[in-house]
Amino acid sequence: LQLWLAGMSGIIDWGDGSTKTITATSGIHSRTYASAGNYKIKLIGDILTLTKFSLGYNTGNSFFCCTTFNFAQMIGLKQFSVRSPRFAGNIDCLKNLVQMDNLDFAYSSVVGNIECLRNMTVLVNFAYGNAGVFGDISVFQNMPLTVIGNDAATFTGDIISLSGKDLYQIRLTNPSGSANPAYGDISVFATMSNLTTVSMWRTKVYGDLAFLQNLTKVTFIDLSFTLISNFTPVALPALGGEFYLRYCPNLSSQNVDDFIIALAVNAKNTGVRKLHMYGSTPPRTTASDSAVAVLVAKGWQITTNYTG
Numbered sequence: 001l002q003l004w005l006a007g008m009s010g011i012i013d014w015g016d017g018s019t020k021t022i023t024a025t026s027g028i029h030s031r032t033y034a035s036a037g038n039y040k041i042k043l044i045g046d047i048l049t050l051t052k053f054s055l056g057y058n059t060g061n062s063f064f065c066c067t068t069f070n071f072a073q074m075i076g077l078k079q080f081s082v083r084s085p086r087f088a089g090n091i092d093c094l095k096n097l098v099q100m101d102n103l104d105f106a107y108s109s110v111v112g113n114i115e116c117l118r119n120m121t122v123l124v125n126f127a128y129g130n131a132g133v134f135g136d137i138s139v140f141q142n143m144p145l146t147v148i149g150n151d152a153a154t155f156t157g158d159i160i161s162l163s164g165k166d167l168y169q170i171r172l173t174n175p176s177g178s179a180n181p182a183y184g185d186i187s188v189f190a191t192m193s194n195l196t197t198v199s200m201w202r203t204k205v206y207g208d209l210a211f212l213q214n215l216t217k218v219t220f221i222d223l224s225f226t227l228i229s230n231f232t233p234v235a236l237p238a239l240g241g242e243f244y245l246r247y248c249p250n251l252s253s254q255n256v257d258d259f260i261i262a263l264a265v266n267a268k269n270t271g272v273r274k275l276h277m278y279g280s281t282p283p284r285t286t287a288s289d290s291a292v293a294v295l296v297a298k299g300w301q302i303t304t305n306y307t308g
Contacts, residue, residue, distance in 0.1 A: 001041075003029045006052035007076060010045015026052060048074060051099075054081040072096060083107050091133065092116045105130070106149065114139050114155070128153050137161055137172070137182055148172065151199070159184035159205065168194040173201035173222070186228065187211045200226055201244075209245075209259055210234045219272070223248065224279075231255040233262060240268030247279035256281065256304070257288040264291035269298035278305040 003012065006026035011019050014031045016039055022029060033039065043050075071077060072093045081104035091112035094100070100120050104127040111132030117123065123143045133153035138161040140148065147169045148162075155172055159182055162170070170189065174181040183204035189195060190211040198215075199222040206227035212218065213234045219241030229250035245251070245259075256277060263275070275295070277284070283305050284292070292302055 001031045001033070001039075002055070003041075004052060004054035004081075005029060005043075005050065006079075008043065008045050008047060008050040010043060010047075013042040013044060015039030015041050024049065049076055050074060051076050052079040053077065054079065055084070075099070078102065080104065085109060095119065098122075101125070103127070105133075125149075131175075140165075146194075151175070155182050156180045157182055159186075159188050163188050165192065166194055167192050168217070169197040170195065171197065171199040172203055173199050174203055175201065186223070186226075190214055193217070196220065198223070202226075206250075208232050209255070212236055212239070221245075229255075231259040231262075233258045236262045236266060238266040238268050239263060240271050240273055242272050242274040243276065245275075245277045245281055247281060248277075249280040249282070251282055253282040253285050254287075256284045257291075260284060260288040260295070260302075261291040264294040267295055267298055267300065273298065273300040274303075275300060276303045278303055281305065 005022060007024050009022065009024050011021055012029055013019050016033055018031070020029055075096060076099065077097050078099050079102040080100065081102065083104065083106050085107055086109065087105070088109040091110055095116040098119050099122065101122045102125045103123060104125065106127045106129040108130055109132070110130055114133065114135035118139045121142055124145060125147045126145060127147065127149035129150065129152050131152045131154060135155060136157040137155050137159065138157050141161045145165055146167055148167065149169055149171045151171055151173050152175055154174060172182045181203045186205050186207040189198060191214065193214055194217055195215050196217050197220045198218065199220065201222050202225045204227055205223065206229060209228060209231040213236055216237040218239060222244040224244045224246040226248060227250055228248050231251070295302055
């Protein structure tokens with residue numbers, strides 16, 4: 001088990017009869033247990049001074065088990081990261097932690113409305129992965145976020161509220177199929193030159209795929225089940241990675257052809273190279289045969305519903 005702590009002096013009681021004295025200096029504290037079992041870990045000291053708590057990426061069955069959590073009094077906490085499906089609670093108790101700049105509850109069982117985060121004006125990283133978290137993304141408008149990572153929560157609101165940010169990862173997917181997912185014109189991301197990940201699966205995002213013309217660092221795109229309806233032919237940068245444009249019926253076959261043709265001009269020939277276009281996305285035509293041949297020659301895996 002590994003705990004990464006900072007800001008607190010005291011003792012870690014590992015729950016197996018062993019303890020470790022810690023200082024306020026940021027550091028990783030590890031414990032290897034002699035046998036499998038359930039261990040109750042305690043932090044003994046002035047926990048109100050704790051600025052960082054991180055538990056994650058542990059092997060085997062190391063989970064942080066907690067039926068409820070409440071950090072309302074830990075006003076000095078700046079970084080919190082627990083990646084465990086057994087970590088639960090309501091995020092409302094975080095509303096006074098205005099110094100928080102890194103909040104990661106990915107793969108947890110936490111719930112609550114993100115409105116309680118509105119006063120976290122220094123939040124840079126926000127990661128959730130649970131359908132029990134919901135709310136309007138306008139709460140992020142005045143935060144210096146660079147990462148919004150979420151593959152399950154039900155977020156609503158216009159993505160225009162993210163305008164002007166320098167995101168390098170944006171995930172607002174909505175696997176639950178909520179009737180009111182996030183929406184808006186995808187062009188809001190066109191100026192975010194550091195973007196590597198754009199995942200908007202099952203949102204009501206619409207617009208022109210030409211927003212990619214300035215995004216030289218993108219390596220993952222998923223706009224499946226969105227309302228994307230056009231690709232204006234433009235020069236695309238040297239793109240590589242894994243791209244999903246499935247079940248996008250508002251595109252035309254010409255849009256699909258034009259996109260593939262533009263992609264092939266500068267497509268990378270190293271790393272992951274996959275393009276997935278099928279389902280209700282209109283089929284490409286013979287107009288893009290030459291471009292597909294170029295991509296395949298560069299090692300791309302091309303999956304479309306074209307059968308001609």
